[in-house]
Amino acid sequence: MTRTGSAGVGARIRVLREARGLSLSALAAQAGIGKGSLSELETGRRNPTLDTLYAVATPLGVPLAALLDDHDGAAVADEGVVATRVRVLREPGRTTEVYLLRLAAGVERASPAHPAGVEEQLVVLAGSGEVEHGADVVAIGPGDHVRFAADVPHAYRAGPDEALEAVNVIVTPVPPV
Template sequence: MARVVEPSGSGAGVGARIRALREARGLSLSALAAQAGIGKGSLSELETGRRNPTLDTLYAVAAPLGVPLAALLDDHDGAVLAHHGMVTTRVRVVREPGRTTEVYLIRLAPGAERVSPAHSRGVEEQLVVLGGAGVVEYGGRTVALGPGDHVRFAADQPHAYRAGPDTELEAVNVIVTPVPLG
């Protein structure tokens, strides 16, 4: 399971951010849990900091809240997410009227795969491969990746990254999330 790694060593900050966003949107605990496809008890434990969130859970919660992953994470550059065979480091987040742009450095170990659920409507991702080889899958397409390759796709559908069997995949991942104005 993916675990969020925060400097404080706990998911309390993440939980507080989830609760604040849920309440700001007028969603009950039950409603958000149902929309995210997770148990109400699990969501309650996340919000109170009694459970550390997984990356999959954060993506599941971010979509119905209509926020980018960065809105839930420890809000500083350098924050790290660790997943079986994958390390993601937040490089930068730029918040502008109408959109949030997140930039991550991702490293997948040989043969590692990251399957991502659909992000919020209108989210777009780009990958620029720095080293290694692998594939990205989205919308029924499989695109081979190598050093210097760039791919851009709609991320409001399930998608996946996979490193080659014998090589690490290192890439810059840019996620652009439209933010409703007003």
């Protein structure tokens, strides 16, 4: 479930899909979701989950911020996970997204590979857990910083006894036009 406006998210997905010349079926197949689900997202009849937004953003070649409400404080939530947008900086050559990420105790947030060149950083504010990227698994705790190429599947896991709170920075290169 998301706290961001589902009608606005759906409209942004539709505009981006059509601008890329993708049919509803083609985007649904690339994102690994049902065509009916994508149609309901685009019309605002279904609330997108964080997993669905990431799944759709990747084949569209856009950062998550391109799909969310375009204001700081916009939040999207799944079971046990809340990502709140802190800031988005759009510069020539890249988009930098900053989120406050909260995972309930024992929760995992898995992400598919982002487009080539995307990099993520995580700075742990509270709690402990693990970051998995590719074949690497790194234990994390308060004050730790992890930086990795996010063009491979990756995951964040909160420890079993306490929530994990971290700043998540995602840098997406913007291809030249």
